[in-house]
Amino acid sequence: MTFLTIFALGIAALIAAPYLAHRLRRQRAEQHPFAPTRLVPPTPPKARRRARLEDRSLFAIRAASVLALALLGASPLVKCSRLALSRSGTSVAIAIVLDDSMSMRVVDGSGRTRFQRAQEGAREILGALRDGDAAAIVLAGSPARVGLAATTDISAARAALDGITESDRATDLDGSIAIARTLVSELPQIDRRVVVLSDLADGKPDAPALGEGAALPVWVAMPELRAPADDCGVLAADRTGPRARVRFACSTPQAAASREVQIKDGDRVIAHTPLPQTQMGEATLTVGPEDMRDETRELVAVLTGKDAIASDDRATVVVEAGPAALAVVGDRTEEAVATGGAPVIEQALAALHVDMAVRPIPQVPDRREDTAPFAAIIVDDPPGFTPEQRHALSAFVESGGVLLVALGRRAAAAPLGANFEPLLAHAVGWDSSPSSGVDLASGASFFGEAASSLSDLAPKGRAKLAEQDVSSYEPLLKWSDGAPLIGRRSRGRGDVWVSTLPFSVEASDFALRPGFLALLDAFVSEAKQRATPRRGDVGTPWAFAGARQVEAQGPSGTITATRDDGTLRIVPVLAGAYRVSIDGNKELRVAAPLAREIDMRPRAVAEGATSSALGGGVAIVDVSWMVALGLLGLVAAELLVRAWASARGASGASAGTGAGTSSESKAS
């Protein structure tokens, strides 16, 4: 036990003594029988009045006096210190990198989060700036972004700083420092620095030390933010039937000790299992059939016990949908005869190893609900679409699906009542191809080198589109005569791709060329992008292409989408469930924290980045004179209270004596 500890205990005892004395003085009133009680006015008892008016104020004054005396005695030790820059005399330009990632939610001994302390540190640094100094703010939560461009208006910088809040993003220190350098490197100030206020827990403890070999000096301030902490968090929670899978990560295996994973329905625990003592793993729980009957009920996965960050200890359990499927509509019999096996398009998709289930279906779905499992549909040489099929496909595309229609001989011979509206406004023709290959320049940007494989296709024929239909599509690849081979057009939130060459090997060997694989790859990538992800990473924007109105209810309340490049986007900055409304259609999405954010090990820091030459905690206020003044004020206050109390007591006593005398005379 150090001298300071004993000293602090002594002060605590001194403060407690008046309180105990105060409590001991207060005793319960003695009870007396008294016949004329109903004539006695119910006045506040003296003890209570004294406790309220006199004793409490005196007690507060005395306790404050003792504390002030102790502070005054310790004035060589007690000084207010704050962050400040070391200055060389010239104006300074600083870029403050403020970490707003999830790891900054760790609460320290003072009850404040690391983020709040870092924000306070940033305020102190801004407060130390002078006229002519410039400041910029960069946020280190992934993706790194500019909080405030460089400005000499320090009040604007303070306002911007106050508007920054905590988030559950991952940490991107390298990116944020790079942005910070960019912001201040071109400023006219000679002294330019980057100040990092972070716990440095970016999940890359073995990466090169921060500030090493930097063109601009990097000052990694506030080393107290890098105190070790233990945390476990739920990364994902899915359920399929009665099974629930909970993926988790812990900063250390010890952090998982004696903790459980629970599946809760409201406050009711419906399944639980011990948390495996690993740094990252998965726990599988089986839920009773009666609890899984209703899939619309919202279940949550919860980690029991306490750790450094509470917000990542629970996550919404979502119904596992699996990877979105891709439907292929074609004449399998005819294809099988040609290839001797699966249709060529299925073989091509298998060769691409697309992370999507390929579902061959005999005909185009004619109900909207039949298209629900698919993210993309490929239709090879359809004989037109019936009205029901057109309606189903139109709804599929408008809700975000991607459709690829290869037009061939049958498309040109569509029966009466079957056409391609609204994909194509006019009838499709079939004719011999005047050109044998594609225009390589037209497809270079989209197909790359694979376009060269299509230079000598020599098809037996090709579909011919009306002029109006050609103009409504963006050509991705053209025939050498300028007619489109592959065209694309956005419709609603989805995309329609049209090929004027069917995939059948009887029409051409287009499907056997690398360019075809490039086409399928691009198509599948587009489909994946547009497929609704049920779970995304915190901080990664959700794009809603083609949507007119998007709104979300997240953990922090209602979030309105912002338009960027013509597309509405929502950035989930907090982990948790979001109920998204897209043009009136509601869906549930989950933003999950990244596993690397739960790794609390701090990044190494270059020796020069913590140098006191850059800045540090500077003692700028000696508080002893303030404490002395305060003590004098307290003494004066006690004297006033005592004088007031004694004057009041004297008047009360004289009133009491007078009343007694009058009663005596009346009685006699």
Next chain:
Amino acid sequence: MSAKRASVASSLGPKSTGLRRSIDWGSLAPLRIRARMVAEGVYAGAHRSARKGAGVEFGGHRAYTPGDDLRWLDVRSLLRHDHLLVRQFETETDRALRLVVDATASMGYRGKSAPASKIAWASLVAAALARVAIRSGDPVGLGFIGGAPQARGVPVSGGREAFERVVDALEGQSAEGDALADLPALDRALGALSRAARRGSVVVVLSDLLDLPPAAPDRIATIATRGRVVVVVQTLDPDEATFPFTETVRLQALEGGATVETDEAARERYLAALAELQESWKRTLVGRGASFLTMRTDEDPVSAVRNIIEAIR
């Protein structure tokens, strides 16, 4: 110490009627002897008979005794027969003394400076008055407001036995009952008295008047009509008259169950409330021809009886 015992006994509460709360006689016991002593003290002073006095019908002669009023000396008999004779006159009506003692729970209170409880002091005064009346040849009756259910009053009667019956009834009484909540108890005590008392009867009510129902002043004042003499003696404990509390206390009423936490700051307003209560009683009683006296239990019982007799005349 004894005061504390009485206080604690009283604090058992008037509602627990199953318990018998004996009267704290204090230094006033034994009642029979103390009453005789008080009565003797009264005789030693300027006593006048309660029965014989100014009247319209001649009642005969008797031998003169020292102290007799010389206005009634028969001068003719003295001159003719040389005998000192006094002329006597019959009063117009009955001069029976009817005593009403409040025996509700509040009368059991005894403060620190009181010689006995209020009911004990009232009983002593009542017994002394009975003794004086009987010695003067007037019949005496006794009634109670509240008190023990088994205790009975004494019908109006004369003679030595009447005094013994009055004392026995007082000694057998205890302070219990809640008159504030029991208006019929007051009606039982005063109703019969009002009907039976004849013109010229003397009614003395001994009560603290603190917990009687609001209708009580009117009911008592009504007795004073039809030529009856009514004296109401408010009997207060010294504590009740002065409110001596200096520290914070929790006061519990003996009737009604009210509890108040207070201290000396309430004294002034309490005494004002008490004075207002007394003034209200006085206004009601005096307006109907009755008398109102306030007495404390630390007063000398002899002077108290004298004051009451003065009020009767």
